[in-house]
Amino acid sequence: MSLTPLLQKHVLLTIINEGLYLAQKFGFEKGVDDLITLKDKVSKLPHDETILKKIIEDQKDIVFTGLAVVFGNDDYAKHLRHLFDSDDKEIKKILKKDAKEIQKALTQHTQNEVNNFIKDKLKVSKKYITEAQDIFKKNMEFFVVNFAEIAKLLAMNDSPQNFNLYGVQINSLYKLIKILNGINTKQLALQFLPYFEQETFNPLIVKAFFNAEKTDGFCRHSTLLILIGELLTEKHPSFTTIVSDFIKALPASSTKSGALLVKNDALTREAFIALVDDILKLVGNFELCLKSAAQVLENREEVIRALHTTQDIFLKTFFYFGCVSPILKKIEQNLPDNWPQQTSKMLRLELSFALDIVVGLQTPRSLEKIKTSGVLCPALLELCTSTELQVKSEQSFEPFIQNVELERPAESSSSHQSQPDPDEKPGKITPKEQETDAEKLSFSMHDLYSRKRIVRFYSGADSDAKKVSHQKITSTPRQRKNVQVLFNKNEATASSAPVAEESDSLTPQ
Known part of the structure; x- marks a missing residue:
């Protein structure tokens, strides 16, 4: 033929x-x-x-x-x-x-x-980008150039350029950002921060950052883009208020007495709802960035579409890791001294899962797995999946779903097959395997918080935290009880006896 x-x-x-x-x-x-x-x-x-x-x-x-x-x-x-x-x-x-x-x-x-x-x-394949990153990383302290200014100049050109930057050929804004996105230093992030702020927002540069993100791990790795998002959040006037208000609302004896926790149950639940409300209010402040992050999925590879089930999944992922994550990090750091270190970590881990669900990053299949796995206490799971919080979240992100711009031109009428993303490797997954792989990907959130992201989550913690920074962290039933009782809705499920302080450490596996 x-x-x-x-x-x-x-x-x-x-x-x-x-x-x-x-x-x-x-x-x-x-x-x-x-x-x-x-x-x-x-x-x-x-x-x-x-x-x-x-x-x-x-x-x-x-x-x-x-x-x-x-x-x-x-x-x-x-x-x-x-x-x-x-x-x-x-x-x-x-x-x-x-x-x-x-x-x-x-x-x-x-x-x-x-x-x-x-x-x-155009020398933007993985090989060239990795080599360029190595060159920049080795010489970054000697560079006197302002990369943000170079990016601004490149954004003004509508065709390929050709100039040498410290031994690296730069031909496009995309290539420059692709290189720099793998070099997440605060000094570099501060250079680009103004382009993400409302008064000095540069849509071409911001869009280039999102284009440079890998589809299958979009904003789930510690990149320059995420660091910029964190700085943007920390700079927001309400950042410290959100953190302090939540901590003040927690029972003072949270790690000492189960009886006191039960008495303060309503207060604790209201504190979480208030935390969700405050965080969702920030969505409007990130409006310009989130519009740049939005992408459609109809032409993605099937396994990617199985993981990312809604059009706004990309902007939600950026919002979670760029905005929610630094807030949770600050909450953990500012907890009172009477909180044992491991209990503080468990609270943060539970809040991470809960807000991940509220924001809408879990598929129905992965949410079901969370329910049966016990990684989230039932009372908090019930709260974060409640109609009230889910509706609030959907309403916050709804404007972005309605204005998603097509990323890839639509296929002509001569072809009705969906097109995979060119950055992905097609033809490696059979229909039967697709469901399995998608299931694994969607539930990898547990690993995401407890292993992959733990390095950044606890990068400022003490040496005990660093010892397990690269390992999967699990908890004992007694450790979970300290956190679960914070959100326990039913008094019958909580012991009236004081809960002893835990000396057990998180178990590396």
């Missing part, structure tokens, strides 16, 4: 779509309008195989020329013409598939080839 003219037309449209997507990601505008016009023209080409065969060849050269205008001169025909060659090794494999699978496989293969070629051409 060979590539029919109709299949070649599909490949051509996929090349254009991928080019438009990458142009948006890199911030290139020159030549994009011509590509959009060309896409419309190609999509309207006749379906008659005989007629199409005569004109499709000329369209290929026009598309290659259009890509050169957007991404810079190169022999695009030399690097991409094999996508139309029926004798190409990979194309042969695809053509042997079931007829229903051929078009989808061609889409994935074409996207990968175009994506890899352009990323390699």
Whole structure:
């Protein structure tokens, strides 16, 4: 079997779509309008195989020329013409598939080839970015350049640039941010902080930061973007008030007497509700940043869509790790001295899970696992999943869901297959495996708080905390009781006898 003219037309449209997507990601505008016009023209080409065969060849050269205008001169025909060659090794494999699978496989293969070629051409693949980060990290203390000013200049250009910055070739705002996002120093974060503030907000630079985040771990790693979010939160006038109000509302003898906790149960629950209200009020203050974070999921790889179940999942993730996390960190640090260290950690861990649920980062499947696993005390779980708090959260984020801008251009009518993200690796997960992997990903939040993020969560803690900073942390039933009783709704479930101070340490596994 060979590539029919109709299949070649599909490949051509996929090349254009991928080019438009990458142009948006890199911030290139020159030549994009011509590509959009060309896409419309190609999509309207006749379906008659005989007629199409005569004109499709000329369209290929026009598309290659259009890509050169957007991404810079190169022999695009030399690097991409094999996508139309029926004798190409990979194309042969695809053509042997079931007829229903051929078009989808061609889409994935074409996207990968175009994506890899352009990323390699612009030197933004993982290899180049890692090498550039190493150069910058080794020499950062000697740099006198203001990277934020360079970013501002790059944002003014609509086509690839070419200049040398300390031995690293910089051609786009995206590449600069991709490099710097892996160097999360406070000095660097302070340079870029003004671009995230309302008065001096720069949408192109902020969007470049979100484009530089990895899809499968979006804002879940300690990047420069998250550090900027933390600084933005700590700078907010209500930051210290939110922390102090919550701590003041907690019973003074919280770790000493279960009886006192029961008497103060309503106060403790109200304190959590007030904490949620105060945090959700900050959503409006992060409005410009959250709009830049919003992305759609319809063209994501299936396993990613299974994890990220709503359009606003990306902006919620940024809000959680950039805003909620530093508040919880400060709460733990400011707890009274009579709180044992391990109990303080457990409170923070429970609050982390609870607010993660309130914000809306858990899928129904992972939420069910949390319910059955016991990682969150039942009373607090009931509270954070209540209709009252869920409605408040949904209303806070609703404006952003309604204004999500398409990240990847829509496919033409000739193709109805969903397109995976070019940064992901397609073809590695079978339909049966997808559910399993998505389940693992969605419930990895437990590991996220207790192992991966623990380094940043407790980076300022004492040596005992540092000893377990890279390990999974679990708790004993007695340790959990100290925290659970804070939110225990039913007096019958709490012992009237005093709860002894815990000397047990969190158990590394």
